[in-house]
Amino acid sequence: MPHAFKFFRAGGFDQVRIDTAADLMALRELDQKLWVALSCPVKGIEFDTRSLALIDTDNDGHVRAPELLAAIDWSAARLNDPALLAQQLDGVPLAAIKDEAILAAASGLLPEGGAMVTVATASAAEAEYSARALAAWEAAGSAVKPLGEATEAACAAVAALKEKLDDFFVRCRLASFDVRAGEAMNASDDALKSLGAAALSAAHADIAALPLARVGAGATVPLGAGSDSGINPAWGQRIATFREAAVVPLLGAREAVSESDWLAVQDQLAPYVAWQAAKPAGLPPEAEAVRDLERLARYVRDLMPLANNFVAFRDFYTHQGKATFQIGTLYLDGRSAELCVAVNDAVKHAALAGLSRICLVYCDCVRNGEKLSIAAAFTAGDSDQLMAGRNGVFYDRQGRDWNATITKLVEHPISLRQAFWSPYKRLMRMVGEQLQKLAASKAAAIEGKLGEAAVGVGKKVEGPPAKPAAQQAFDVGKFAGIFAAIGLAVGAIGTVLAGVMTGLLALKWWQMPLAVGGLMLLISAPAMVLAWFKLRSRNLGPILDANGWAVNARARINIPFGTSLTQLAQLPEGAERALTDPYAEKERPWKTYLAIALIVFVAAAWWTR
Numbered sequence: 001m002p003h004a005f006k007f008f009r010a011g012g013f014d015q016v017r018i019d020t021a022a023d024l025m026a027l028r029e030l031d032q033k034l035w036v037a038l039s040c041p042v043k044g045i046e047f048d049t050r051s052l053a054l055i056d057t058d059n060d061g062h063v064r065a066p067e068l069l070a071a072i073d074w075s076a077a078r079l080n081d082p083a084l085l086a087q088q089l090d091g092v093p094l095a096a097i098k099d100e101a102i103l104a105a106a107s108g109l110l111p112e113g114g115a116m117v118t119v120a121t122a123s124a125a126e127a128e129y130s131a132r133a134l135a136a137w138e139a140a141g142s143a144v145k146p147l148g149e150a151t152e153a154a155c156a157a158v159a160a161l162k163e164k165l166d167d168f169f170v171r172c173r174l175a176s177f178d179v180r181a182g183e184a185m186n187a188s189d190d191a192l193k194s195l196g197a198a199a200l201s202a203a204h205a206d207i208a209a210l211p212l213a214r215v216g217a218g219a220t221v222p223l224g225a226g227s228d229s230g231i232n233p234a235w236g237q238r239i240a241t242f243r244e245a246a247v248v249p250l251l252g253a254r255e256a257v258s259e260s261d262w263l264a265v266q267d268q269l270a271p272y273v274a275w276q277a278a279k280p281a282g283l284p285p286e287a288e289a290v291r292d293l294e295r296l297a298r299y300v301r302d303l304m305p306l307a308n309n310f311v312a313f314r315d316f317y318t319h320q321g322k323a324t325f326q327i328g329t330l331y332l333d334g335r336s337a338e339l340c341v342a343v344n345d346a347v348k349h350a351a352l353a354g355l356s357r358i359c360l361v362y363c364d365c366v367r368n369g370e371k372l373s374i375a376a377a378f379t380a381g382d383s384d385q386l387m388a389g390r391n392g393v394f395y396d397r398q399g400r401d402w403n404a405t406i407t408k409l410v411e412h413p414i415s416l417r418q419a420f421w422s423p424y425k426r427l428m429r430m431v432g433e434q435l436q437k438l439a440a441s442k443a444a445a446i447e448g449k450l451g452e453a454a455v456g457v458g459k460k461v462e463g464p465p466a467k468p469a470a471q472q473a474f475d476v477g478k479f480a481g482i483f484a485a486i487g488l489a490v491g492a493i494g495t496v497l498a499g500v501m502t503g504l505l506a507l508k509w510w511q512m513p514l515a516v517g518g519l520m521l522l523i524s525a526p527a528m529v530l531a532w533f534k535l536r537s538r539n540l541g542p543i544l545d546a547n548g549w550a551v552n553a554r555a556r557i558n559i560p561f562g563t564s565l566t567q568l569a570q571l572p573e574g575a576e577r578a579l580t581d582p583y584a585e586k587e588r589p590w591k592t593y594l595a596i597a598l599i600v601f602v603a604a605a606w607w608t609r
Contacts, residue, residue: 091300146269150249214230224255
């Protein structure tokens with residue numbers, strides 16, 4: 001019978017529940033279209049890097065679905081009871097190991113009466129075996145170096161000529177076998193003629209393809225230097241190196257190398273070549289069981305939490321813990337942002353992550369010379385005070401604090417409250433900017449007039465030059481036009497305000513608040529509707545895809561869940577709060593006067609209506 005999976009609804013889609021070892025081992029049956037992710041990076045996430053590297057069997061830096069399934073099958077085949085995979089122990093009990101080789105390795109590591117090999121113990125044993133194997137290999141090397149430390153250079157010189165020298169001596173043996181082969185084994189006339197039309201150098205490929213030297217029965221390879229050495233020019237430098245590094249130290253000085261000399265050089269260096277080939281990349285073959293023990297201990301501990309952060313995003317959507325891609329918490333602008341991901345290139349990441357429709361703040365974090373770049377999602381509050389250059393503090397998953405500085409901001413709506421007030425904030429910002437520009441221009445004009453006045457005092461004795469009548473008329477007309485335009489603007493604004501007030505006064509008293517509220521809602525409605533659609537379509541996928549994940553679902557972040565990812569500053573429960581501020585600005589009762597004037601105006605208008 002097929003396995004009966006259970007699902008939970010989160011993020012706007014169904015996610016599989018992986019509660020038991022049976023759920024874990026049946027994942028091969030689950031259609032991969034129902035997996036939340038099909039690949040995750042080995043680095044840049046909060047998960048044991050060594051465990052991920054063991055699962056990543058092709059060493060491409062990503063754990064993919066087939067590799068996760070293979071790790072589950074491998075573990076189940078080596079345990080007496082695969083139900084152990086659901087217990088997330090910090091290692092593997094001795095009684096649970098089914099594989100005899102792994103069991104023997106585990107028994108050798110445990111003291112008498114020991115019951116479980118922890119991940120730390122198995123990892124230390126693997127590292128010890130690797131170091132021991134490397135030390136043994138290095139010790140064996142001293143006996144296979146006929147030239148001491150110069151042996152490596154001799155082997156390199158031999159390797160550079162091996163194919164060409166083997167080719168030469170085979171040609172010579174053919175010439176000994178049949179006289180007719182003598183000339184045929186040398187360069188043909190056509191091959192030499194084809195070189196005549198080309199621009200030649202010693203490194204020319206067609207020259208290098210010619211025989212190393214003149215082929216003949218019993219011929220040798222000359223070792224002399226110079227243009228008359230009889231060596232193919234393309235190979236002259238390598239022959240010289242071969243002579244000095246290998247032939248002379250091993251065979252003594254000579255003018256040429258015969259085939260027997262060539263074989264003798266190789267025989268003397270063969271033990272060193274074999275020793276180099278035997279350099280251990282990790283554990284020696286007899287210690288494979290120790291490596292498998294470490295793998296099994298890590299898989300028992302890590303496969304279940306990995307599946308719940310890969311096949312499903314259970315930890316993220318249920319808040320039972322932090323997801324693997326959440327690397328810490330950013331504290332900034334009176335808020336804490338819990339959805340923080342590692343970033344290598346902010347510009348490149350933002351190009352794709354911006355499609356998530358989530359307000360993202362990119363920060364460079366520095367701590368004791370270390371540097372880390374993050375992207376933090378702000379999903380509650382507003383973005384008024386989020387700008388490049390602001391500083392905060394980032395706490396990683398190990399509790400270490402980093403100095404964080406905003407470097408880039410990808411703006412999207414954060415909340416409906418922000419969208420409601422955004423038209424009024426833009427209006428106030430625009431009015432403030434215009435007032436500042438007006439004040440600056442007035443100040444500049446006054447400074448200019450004061451300067452003119454100072455100059456005029458100095459020239460008063462001589463008398464100011466008479467201003468042309470045409471110029472005076474022009475200035476008068478100009479200022480008259482400006483005042484007329486200002487008057488029209490003030491009149492238009494007054495007309496609008498009068499119309500609004502007239503409409504309000506035509507209403508009953510209890511209808512006025514409703515009318516004001518409706519007017520505000522009418523102004524804010526477009527911004528709120530647009531923000532509502534964007535907030536409902538926020539998607540986690542582009543943020544993770546930009547980090548190398550292969551997210552397979554539309555992992556949405558709706559308004560209530562998004563709000564829970566960013567915490568606003570709140571006073572602790574039971575805290576006492578003093579509302580008296582000794583440094584508060586003194587307030588004038590203008591609000592009271594304005595309210596009284598408005599009441600009197602409304603009453604008078606109603607009475608005279």
